[in-house]
Amino acid sequence: MTHKLDAPWMHRADIAALNAALGAGNARFVGGAVRDTLLGQPVKDIDMATLLRPEEVIERLNAAGIRNVPTGIEHGTVTAVLPGGPVEITTLRHDVSTDGRRATVAFASDWREDAARRDFTINALYADPATGEIFDYFDGLADLEKRHVRFIGDARQRIREDHLRILRYFRFQARFGTQPADEEAESACAELAATLKGLSRERVGMETMNLLGLPDPAPTVQRMAELGVLAVILPEADPQALAALVANEKAQAAAPDALRRLAALLPAQVPLAEQVASRFRLSAAQKKRLATAAAREAQPGDARALAYRFGTDSALDRLLLAGADTAPLAGWDIPVFPLKGGQIVARGVGAGPEVARLLHRVEDRWIAEGFPDEGRVEALLDAELEDRTA
Incomplete structure (x- = not known):
């Protein structure tokens, strides 16, 4: 594994401008950007550590015309808003006190001291933005090479x-x-x-x-x-059910989905799913989807009917959780039911609950027949109307 960092993102014009504003030797790339570059993986977030105090970071960025936001100023973090994406710049720190949930920090001037307060050795790798030289204070490079996660x-x-x-x-x-x-x-x-x-x-x-x-x-x-x-x-979790789902996802080339995996871990009980969604502070849409997955049956039924009634994501959830085939949904767009209440009223049915009942009956038959065209829907309506008057 190389001890020099080099990647296209390091040579971006906006990164060069940021480095120039901060000044040579004052800042280093740190954490995930360094780690993931060394592993040959895409870099999503760029963080920098700096010897400069946050107020000086802001002053230098303003002087260079670089927009910035004091996103965590009490902890020494300033975010530079660059065309290629934000970069978080944090003054070197050491912990004064911690309680397991939050830390009181003081600014520092020693790179090793800053590294010592981080979590894992593979996250405490620093790189000079000008030379790519890597600074490794706790054998993080060796751990990264061995894929060894160590505090x-x-x-x-x-x-x-x-x-x-x-x-x-x-x-x-x-x-x-x-x-x-x-x-x-x-x-x-x-x-x-x-x-x-x-x-x-x-x-x-x-x-x-x-x-x-x-x-x-x-x-x-x-x-x-x-x-x-x-x-x-x-x-409430059942890890074996998660393993089965992941195997089904891989077999059908389905993308990993955290919410579906959570559904697999839980028993198929709607109240429990809703309780866990609330416990994890999931969104209303996520809570609804988790509950829909929890209402599943051993045999999920027709894939397209599921997608029409519950949406594609929930249909995939139920199919994959049951180990059923998802191929019918590939490239398939959910159709729009081509019958409106006004069309039924035009056929002589008085407005009211009867219209809704007919709509639902025709829709159920349309779904059961595999979503036929509008002509067939008219025939299905004719049949329902005949049954009504028989």
Whole structure:
């Protein structure tokens, strides 16, 4: 693995302008952008650490005409709004105090001290924006090469500083790690699992959904269950059901979907699904979809009928959870029912509940026949009207 960082994103004109504004030697790329570049993976977010105080960062960016927002000024973070995407610039820090949920920090001037407060060795890699030189204070390069996810320093201390690091550990293990996993990390996560109860449900839900959205979180979720971590955040979960779903998704080339994976972990009980959605602070649309998945039956029925009644996403959920074929939905657009109430009234039916009843009966027959054309719908209406007068 190279010890120099070089990637197209580093040579963007807006990044060059940002580096010039901050000044040589004052800032370094850090964290995910460095890690993912070394792994040959796409870089989504760019973060920088700097020796400069936040007020000086703002002053320099303003002088260079670079728009900026003090997104986390109390923690030393200023976001440079660049044409190619935002870059978060954070002054070097060290922790003054922590309570497992939030930290009080002080600004620092030592790169190693800043690295020491981060979570994992693979996230504490810094790179000089001008030369690409990598600065590695805790053997993160070796861990990255081995795909070994390891806490910096004492794992228990890192977790006591921020309890969410337990879930972050398993997410990073699922994304980057190989077996055998780090024994100290697993032991610390198991020992301190109960501390997750003190975190906001929203933070736990977000981190859990991030884990479930990875290509194959099933082995990691199984390990979380074995270590007693899963029981703290989702005691209703069945890891084996998740593994079966992931296998079905892979077999049918379905994209990973965190909400569908959550549905797999839960028993098929609508009230419970709604309860978990509320616990994880999911959106109303997500809650509805999770409940729809929970209302599934062992045999999902016709794929296109499901999609028409519940939407494509919910249809895919039910099919994949049952191990059924999703091919009928490939490239298929949900049709619009070509019959309106006014057409029934025009046929001599008085406005009111009877119109709605006829609409539903014709629609049910239209769905059962595989969504035939408008001419067939007229024939179906004729048949219903005949039955009505018979």
